[in-house]
Amino acid sequence: MAKGDHIYVSIYPNNSSPFHHGIDCGNDTVIHYQKGYKNEKHEIILWVSMTDFAKGKEIFTWKHDKCDPPLIVVERAKCRLGETKYSLVYPSSVTFRNKQVVQELNHPEA
Numbered sequence: 001m002a003k004g005d006h007i008y009v010s011i012y013p014n015n016s017s018p019f020h021h022g023i024d025c026g027n028d029t030v031i032h033y034q035k036g037y038k039n040e041k042h043e044i045i046l047w048v049s050m051t052d053f054a055k056g057k058e059i060f061t062w063k064h065d066k067c068d069p070p071l072i073v074v075e076r077a078k079c080r081l082g083e084t085k086y087s088l089v090y091p092s093s094v095t096f097r098n099k100q101v102v103q104e105l106n107h108p109e110a
Contacts, residue, residue, distance in 0.1 A: 001061050002026075004070025009057040022053055023077040031077040045083045046102070 003026035008019040024033030030053040049060070057107045062091060068071065 001059065002066075002070065004073040006062040006064065006067075007053075007059050008062055009054050009059055011057075013034055015058055015060075019060075020053075024050075024061075024071060025074050025077070031074075031081065041085050045077075045080045047078075048077070 003024055005024040006021065007024050007030065008021045010019055012017055014054050021034065022030040025031055025047065028050045029047060030050055031045060031047050032053055034046050034048070035041055053059075068076075
């Protein structure tokens, strides 16, 4: 894994879907959309340790055919720290990951 990578973990012990997604920010840290922050019902984008993100699960890297440079991906993710918007139509961590890794204006497949 490298800084700017789209990473993900299974929410189940057998590494099957559904998955939880985040952005590798280097230094063993991840920015991701977390549900139930501080035992509340809302979601929030947080910067956490890789250990807190993975919760003992294997971490995988999702390879994209097109993506922005790592520094742009990480900076874009940092700009959304603290955001609490959530979509019931699109899974939150997938929506977050797509918008960070592949800028929709540059790559319409996001």
